[in-house]
Amino acid sequence: MTAIAERANPMSQNSTLVTERPAIGRATIIGGPPPGAATLEARGACAWFGDRLVLEGVDLVMPAGQVTALIGPSGCGKSTFLRLLNRMHELIPGAALDGEIFLDGTDIYATGTRAQQVRMRIGMVFQKPNPFPAMSIRENVLAGLKLARLKCDEKDDLVEQSLLRAGLWKEVRDRLDSAGGALSGGQQQRLCIARSLAVQPNVLLMDEPCSALDPTSTRRVEETIDELRGEVTVVIVTHNMQQANRVSDTCAFFLAAENQPGVVVEQGPTRKMFENPDDPRTLDYVEGRFG
Amino acid sequence: MPGSTRTKRVVTEVPSVVDKRFNAITMGAGISVLVLLLLVGAFLFIQSSNAISETGVLRFLTRTEWRTDVQPPAIGVMGLLTGTVLVAFVAVLFAVPLSVFCALAITEYSTARRRKWLIGVVDLLAAVPSLLFGLWGFLFLSDKMIPISTWLTQNLGFIPIFSTEQNASLTGSIFIAGVVVALMVLPIITSVTREVFSQTPPGEKEAALALGGTRWGMIRAVVLPYGRGGIIGGSMLGLGRALGETIAVALLLPQVPQQIGESIHILQNGGATVSGFIANRAGADAFTTSGLMAAGLVLFIITLATNMIASVVVSKSRSGAGVDL
Ligand SMILES: Nc1ncnc2c1ncn2[C@@H]1O[C@H](COP(=O)(O)OP(=O)(O)O)[C@@H](O)[C@H]1O
Numbered sequence: 001m002t003a004i005a006e007r008a009n010p011m012s013q014n015s016t017l018v019t020e021r022p023a024i025g026r027a028t029i030i031g032g033p034p035p036g037a038a039t040l041e042a043r044g045a046c047a048w049f050g051d052r053l054v055l056e057g058v059d060l061v062m063p064a065g066q067v068t069a070l071i072g073p074s075g076c077g078k079s080t081f082l083r084l085l086n087r088m089h090e091l092i093p094g095a096a097l098d099g100e101i102f103l104d105g106t107d108i109y110a111t112g113t114r115a116q117q118v119r120m121r122i123g124m125v126f127q128k129p130n131p132f133p134a135m136s137i138r139e140n141v142l143a144g145l146k147l148a149r150l151k152c153d154e155k156d157d158l159v160e161q162s163l164l165r166a167g168l169w170k171e172v173r174d175r176l177d178s179a180g181g182a183l184s185g186g187q188q189q190r191l192c193i194a195r196s197l198a199v200q201p202n203v204l205l206m207d208e209p210c211s212a213l214d215p216t217s218t219r220r221v222e223e224t225i226d227e228l229r230g231e232v233t234v235v236i237v238t239h240n241m242q243q244a245n246r247v248s249d250t251c252a253f254f255l256a257a258e259n260q261p262g263v264v265v266e267q268g269p270t271r272k273m274f275e276n277p278d279d280p281r282t283l284d285y286v287e288g289r290f291g
Numbered sequence: 292m293p294g295s296t297r298t299k300r301v302v303t304e305v306p307s308v309v310d311k312r313f314n315a316i317t318m319g320a321g322i323s324v325l326v327l328l329l330l331v332g333a334f335l336f337i338q339s340s341n342a343i344s345e346t347g348v349l350r351f352l353t354r355t356e357w358r359t360d361v362q363p364p365a366i367g368v369m370g371l372l373t374g375t376v377l378v379a380f381v382a383v384l385f386a387v388p389l390s391v392f393c394a395l396a397i398t399e400y401s402t403a404r405r406r407k408w409l410i411g412v413v414d415l416l417a418a419v420p421s422l423l424f425g426l427w428g429f430l431f432l433s434d435k436m437i438p439i440s441t442w443l444t445q446n447l448g449f450i451p452i453f454s455t456e457q458n459a460s461l462t463g464s465i466f467i468a469g470v471v472v473a474l475m476v477l478p479i480i481t482s483v484t485r486e487v488f489s490q491t492p493p494g495e496k497e498a499a500l501a502l503g504g505t506r507w508g509m510i511r512a513v514v515l516p517y518g519r520g521g522i523i524g525g526s527m528l529g530l531g532r533a534l535g536e537t538i539a540v541a542l543l544l545p546q547v548p549q550q551i552g553e554s555i556h557i558l559q560n561g562g563a564t565v566s567g568f569i570a571n572r573a574g575a576d577a578f579t580t581s582g583l584m585a586a587g588l589v590l591f592i593i594t595l596a597t598n599m600i601a602s603v604v605v606s607k608s609r610s611g612a613g614v615d616l
């Protein structure tokens with residue numbers, strides 16, 4: 001826990017905690033995403049559902065290897081923004097968008113770019129754990145390979161590494177062939193994280209990944225996020241201010257006035273956002289005075 | 292609180308007059324359907340008792356011949372059942388893949404507008420009177436299918452049931468009847484599978500897409516495994532329909548019961564089904580009629596059982612997978 005608390009402070013970024021744990025290997029996936037974390041940048045991002053503009057002019061940089069938290073009251077467009085980042089938004093009938101999203105400098109919405117390619121590089125973990133119930137734990141972890149049609153000759157290694165990264169290996173190592181749906185809620189969510197990590201994405205998006213979990217599972221997931229720092233860029237939506245404070249390096253505060261589209265009111269290093277933000281509304285929100 | 296007496300009460304809701312009436316009406320409708328079903332069964336049983344008692348239950352069930360010109364008459368349902376089952380299987384074999392793709396096109400590959408349109412078209416197919424299908428199969432399709440039957444027998448003829456005899460006519464075959472019946476059962480299978488597919492948990496579908504899957508990859512990983520029970524159940528419902536299908540087979544097949552020693556040739560002219568045979572022979576002498584009733588009773592029991600198993604499979608598949616945790 002102290003590790004996390006200390007991590008939350010971007011100023012102590014050079015801590016030695018990372019070296020405590022032996023590095024987890026990286027199985028080779030043929031045709032998979034390029035290695036390493038990637039910077040994600042939104043420029044003038046807008047989103048519509050039908051005629052309704054729900055998100056307007058979001059400019060936000062999510063630096064490579066860092067954890068960016070998106071905070072703000074319900075309905076202000078955080079999930080919508082997150083789904084813009086890996087082209088899940090376009091799956092909703094009537095959904096439209098404007099602006100650009102750059103993944104290491106290339107626009108993911110450029111003509112000719114396939115959504116499948118983008119989603120393979122930018123993984124997503126949902127609010128409600130959604131493992132494939134008909135598949136075993138092992139098959140769940142490897143599902144992404146099959147779906148994205150990737151090849152890997154070291155599948156056993158990949159399963160172990162992904163589960164290790166998600167902090168689930170110890171609990172399931174002896175029952176990899178049992179059903180993924182038979183795990184507890186917290187374990188299921190970590191299985192979903194392992195499943196996303198198995199494709200070795202450059203970015204991992206998480207939409208309130210802990211809101212359906214108990215405190216212990218929540219802590220586990222937070223530890224996982226902490227360990228992913230440096231390897232994968234993490235963007236996490238959370239309603240839990242302590243969580244945002246604990247896990248994130250940078251923070252963006254979303255807000256939507258009544259019948260107005262959501263906007264980013266303020267963004268910056270997490271510490272500044274929580275201690276002396278520029279906008280009084282940010283301070284009110286992080287101190288729990290509304291939302 | 293010691294000393295105080297507790298009174299235990301069971302509180303029940305008092306239904307309003309409207310609810311009471313509605314309840315009575317729905318119960319009545321349900322019971323009358325059941326009664327009707329029993330009446331049909333009882334009617335068939337009574338009417339067939341003459342033929343069955345004369346032939347013997349086991350004899351009737353296992354004999355393939357149907358001869359009323361000898362004394363005593365030798366009738367049995369086995370030859371008819373063979374044809375019935377063969378036609379139904381051919382029909383289901385063609386209809387299931389087609390229906391599954393239809394259902395997927397409707398639930399997974401369509402905008403809201405196209406979905407409505409496609410559902411309408413499939414429902415329209417269900418509304419076409421089966422006589423028209425039969426006539427169409429008899430007057431049009433039968434000839435058009437000859438090249439396909441020829442190709443099949445030339446290339447798969449080494450499998451006994453695909454072989455044909457020298458100079459045999461390739462019209463009026465079990466194969467062609469099966470294809471026509473396939474079109475008739477397509478709507479029911481499509482609508483059951485579509486219903487089940489549309490209940491696939493959206494979270495799992497999104498998970499598959501978010502991993503970089505294509506729509507087809509998502510369907511294979513999520514929708515088809517989830518809908519498997521529905522596909523099986525829908526196919527069995529279709530099978531139940533196909534077993535009883537009458538007009539098309541009565542028009543198409545010569546209604547000669549399959550005999551024991553004869554080998555089965557589904558690609559050439561021949562074959563009979565229970566329903567088709569009944570339709571062709573209806574209005575004959577009293578003993579034949581009683582025999583036909585007995586055959587009908589057998590068909591009634593088989594289709595009822597098929598449909599009941601199908602309903603169980605379908606109803607289990609919806610909640611059974613334990614998907615929504
Ligand atoms: N599928 C949808 N169709 C129409 N409107 C939607 C849909 N999803 C979200 N919205 C609307 O978009 C706005 C932003 O929603 P969302 O991004 O889910 O907010 P948040 O995640 O911050 O709670 C809300 O007003 C919501 O009603």
Ligand SMILES: [Mg+2]
Pocket residue numbers: 078079080207
């Ligand atoms: Mg949300």
